[in-house]
Amino acid sequence: MTPLAAFLIVAALVFAIGLAIALTRRNAILVLIGIELMLNAANLNLIAFWRFGTHPEALTGMMFAIFSIAVAAAEAAVGLGLAIAYHRHKKTTDLDAMTRMKG
């Protein structure tokens, strides 16, 4: 059976890739994809710790993961909606050009 450490390493890698995308990309949609990657790395961790925990039959980790995925879906929907609405007004999805949050 695959050891716990392998799952954790994969999750850490996915998280690092997501963080790198979110920090470096200037396209809003790519940043959103990066954030999704980081969320899924966290889900992977949750599942892994559940499977190798003391009570694998209790399904708690599964529940956490499902909730997290639902929240991530809602977040992605809002984020994409914002990006599309902003694109309609300014014809751009470049985050560096989005400076209107400054009051």
Next chain:
Amino acid sequence: MLSSGLIALLKQPKRKTSASLAIGGIFCSLLLACTSLFRVLSLWGFGSPTREVYSFNWIDLGATHLQLGWMLDPLAAIMLVMVTFVGLLIFIYSTGYMAHDENFTRFFCFLSLFAGGMLGVLIANSLLLLFMCWEIVGLTSYLLIGFWYHKPSAAAAAKKAFLTTRVGDIFFLLGIVWLYAQTGTLLFYNNGAGAMEPAALATLLSQPAAWGLTAATAIGLLIFAGAAGKSGQLPLHVWLPDAMEGPTPVSALIHAATMVAAGVYLVARVYPLMSAGDSVGGSTVSLTVVAWVGALTAVFGALVAVAQNDIKRILAYSTVSQLGYMMVGLAVGGVAVGMFHLITHAFFKALLFLGAGSVIHGCHEEQDIRRMGGLRKPMRATFVTYAMGMLALSGFPLFFSGFWSKDAIIGAAHNWPVSKGPFVLLIVGALLTAFYMMRQVSYVFFGHWRGPSHTHVHESPMAMTLPLSILALFAIALGALGTPAWPWFTSFIESRPVTPESEPGMIALMVGSSLLVLFGLGIGWWLYGRRPIEKPAHAPEHHHVSEHGDEPIDEHNELKDILETVSPTVWRVLAHRLYWDELYAATVLKWYAALAWLADWLDRRVWGGIVAAVSSGFNGLGLANKSVDAQWIDGAFDKGCEELVTGGGVLAWLQTGRAPGYLRLLGIGVLALAILALAVGAATGQVRL
């Protein structure tokens, strides 16, 4: 039932602006008064005192409350009818008398307000309410005396009347407050809890005041002082003759018939208080004082009236004198005797005043009897009615009301156990009354016209003679209510069945007083009426009189009175009203002036200085305060604000508005947290690196 209607009337007068409204109002109240009289009459005869009381709370102060109320008893009912009836006649008369005055409306407004206040006095069941209405009456009296305010003498007289009655009112108020402090109520009757009922009286009697008097006596005397101010009793009488500056209907209504009688009425109201307590030789201290003051006033008024030349002033002093009679009657004979004289006096004195007004009106505002004469023929109606009033006032035997009422007082004074002094004084007063009235009538109506020859004397209009006739009728007829053979009035007031009185010596007394009156009339006729009084030969023909009712303007050209030629000194003293005014000017007014000066000096120098010192002290404090404020507190605030501005600048630099920047900062934060967690975990041994 009745009181609510009267309350409505009390408020109405202010809105009434025309004579018809005023007359209608007083007529309504006359009807109401009549219904109340009939109600009392129908209740009479059940043996118990007839009295209806309606009280209500006015002000609640915690556990205590001030109660006001209305009451209706025989005394109030008969006074109500008297006041409204005389008032109605005088209102009608005024429409004729004041027809030429431009302030007709104002006059009726005041008159109605007065009538309302007076009715309030009559039906009040609380000393406080009585006092309030009393003050309304005093105010309207002031307004009406000074009605012709452009005349300086009228304005001065109004002020004098107001201030003099105020002296009495202060004592009255003191009495009220004391009474409230002792008994906790100001209601007269309240089913056993009122101030005039036995329980409260017992409390009052047990409380000693100063100089061996009980509280009841002291309060009684204080209230009597108020009544004396209003009714023109001796020390406070000075305002009443001057009050004749007002229009004549006012003199008739307020200063002869009703308002001055309010003082007598007040004494009658608090009669239980006055008569309670240990008697000193048959009478209480308060009643003895009342009797003496009244008797002295009676003689004083009569004496001074002999030597006056103004037709209204004679009547005014006569009023003072008759009020003295009423007070004596109350003190020596009880409520009924005094009140009977009050009622009859109201009718015939109103009649006399209205007659005098008619004479003045007919002679074109002439008030000096020395410049009248022979008015018998041109003013026949006035003459007949005036003569009736005169005979009633003098107490002409058998037919006139004044005889019966005055005789009751004199008889009661005769039987008074304390002293015969008031009796003697009253006898002298009665003699003088007959004398001066005869003198006045002789001057005015007999002989030849002595005024300016071009003046056309005319009879007054119907509106003035009709009330005169009605009043004359009553001046005669009212006597029948109180004759000893059928003492209806006394029994009505005291709620007893009618029983004829028969006392030995009463017939003799009546005969004696009749002879006395006839004697007085005879002297008057012999001195003044026997031969016509001619005007002095050297008097200028067109002597226009500008000042009404002032002192004789030019002594040399004036007609000399017969008495004046006999003994000039006595005459002069009497003509100057025994120098009361001068006495007051020399004593009380001087004191007031000195006090006022002292107060002024204190105000300017002492209090002013203290105030200035205090204010400069506060100014200094204010300066110190200001510097502390500017230096310390403002400085601190300024510094704090600068810091805030700097901090805001730093934070504003952080907020770029660019999402990736925020995200980066977030990443740095997460990294920092992770490093912190690892470091802490390594330090505590939970994480093996």
